Amino acid sequence: MVEVFAVASGKGGTGKTTSTLALGMALAREHDVTVIDADTGMANILFHAGLTEAEPTLHEVLAGDAAVEAATYDRFGMRVVPCGTSLAGFREADPSRLREVVATIAADAEVILLDSPAALGSRTAVLPIVLADRIVVVLQPTVPSLSDGLKVQEYATTYGTGVAGLLFNRVTDDAAIDEIAGKAERYFEGETLASVPESDAARAARRASEPLLAHTPESAAAAAYRQAEDGLEVREGLSADVAERFQSAVIPEQS
Numbered sequence: 438m439v440e441v442f443a444v445a446s447g448k449g450g451t452g453k454t455t456s457t458l459a460l461g462m463a464l465a466r467e468h469d470v471t472v473i474d475a476d477t478g479m480a481n482i483l484f485h486a487g488l489t490e491a492e493p494t495l496h497e498v499l500a501g502d503a504a505v506e507a508a509t510y511d512r513f514g515m516r517v518v519p520c521g522t523s524l525a526g527f528r529e530a531d532p533s534r535l536r537e538v539v540a541t542i543a544a545d546a547e548v549i550l551l552d553s554p555a556a557l558g559s560r561t562a563v564l565p566i567v568l569a570d571r572i573v574v575v576l577q578p579t580v581p582s583l584s585d586g587l588k589v590q591e592y593a594t595t596y597g598t599g600v601a602g603l604l605f606n607r608v609t610d611d612a613a614i615d616e617i618a619g620k621a622e623r624y625f626e627g628e629t630l631a632s633v634p635e636s637d638a639a640r641a642a643r644r645a646s647e648p649l650l651a652h653t654p655e656s657a658a659a660a661a662y663r664q665a666e667d668g669l670e671v672r673e674g675l676s677a678d679v680a681e682r683f684q685s686a687v688i689p690e691q692s
């Protein structure tokens with residue numbers, strides 16, 4: 438039995454990939470976790486998790502050239518499915534195959550985290566949100582970021598995907614965040630899971646190609662992600678037939 442989370446936001450660069458791996462490692466303390474780089478056009482999990490040499494990746498799986506198992510790597514106590522970064526790989530990949538990928542992994546996982554693309558402009562971009570049971574919305578503590586996040590929530594609810602919670606990232610002003618989080622909780626369906634501070638450790642981890650919780654577990658940012666995980670109650674077993682649930686997901690028609 439499994440729950441699938443999409444880690445999503447409106448704009449790019451809010452910290453989705455950093456947050457996906459950090460939450461994944463925090464969840465892996467008690468759960469069997471698989472992280473999938475579903476940002477197949479601008480993949481970057483490979484850069485955050487020391488997998489730049491990995492071959493095959495999700496691109497080959499989505500092209501029908503490799504099995505999911507071959508593109509699944511044991512890293513940092515999780516299973517990680519990275520995606521390649523070449524334009525050719527993206528062109529060959531059939532995004533709708535992500536349903537089968539999630540269905541296959543779901544048969545033998547407790548938690549799946551989908552690192553999601555920014556924006557909602559294409560079928561590829563929205564698919565993780567459509568497939569997920571719930572989204573974790575990553576927000577920077579600004580009004581434009583909240584307003585983008587609300588669009589993501591609106592999209593998710595249209596497809597029956599719930600909101601697991603909000604993660605504020607790159608927070609610099611503790612006083613301001615209380616006010617903005619209070620506002621956000623009036624409009625979002627999920628609670629604030631944590632406020633992650635602007636952090637040299639997060640930047641250094643990225644440079645070292647390691648997830649934050651592996652690189653600097655004692656940092657304040659890492660502690661915030663562990664706190665976020667404490668507030669994230671995994672709801673396994675939402676449906677008896679997981680394969681059917683993901684394979685039958687309707688992919689919206691849009692350009």
Ligand SMILES: Nc1ncnc2c1ncn2[C@@H]1O[C@H](COP(=O)(O)OP(=O)(O)OP(=O)(O)O)[C@@H](O)[C@H]1O
Nearest residue numbers: 449450451452453454455555607634635636639643
């Ligand atoms: N709390 C933080 N403090 C400082 N830097 C951070 C923090 N979180 C993320 N970053 C840095 O910000 C950059 C963007 O983060 P990340 O790649 O996680 O964002 P993203 O939302 O996945 O971006 P994209 O939309 O491009 O996929 C990275 O260089 C990362 O190291």
Ligand SMILES: [Mg+2]
Nearest residue numbers: 453454476481
């Ligand atoms: Mg990213």
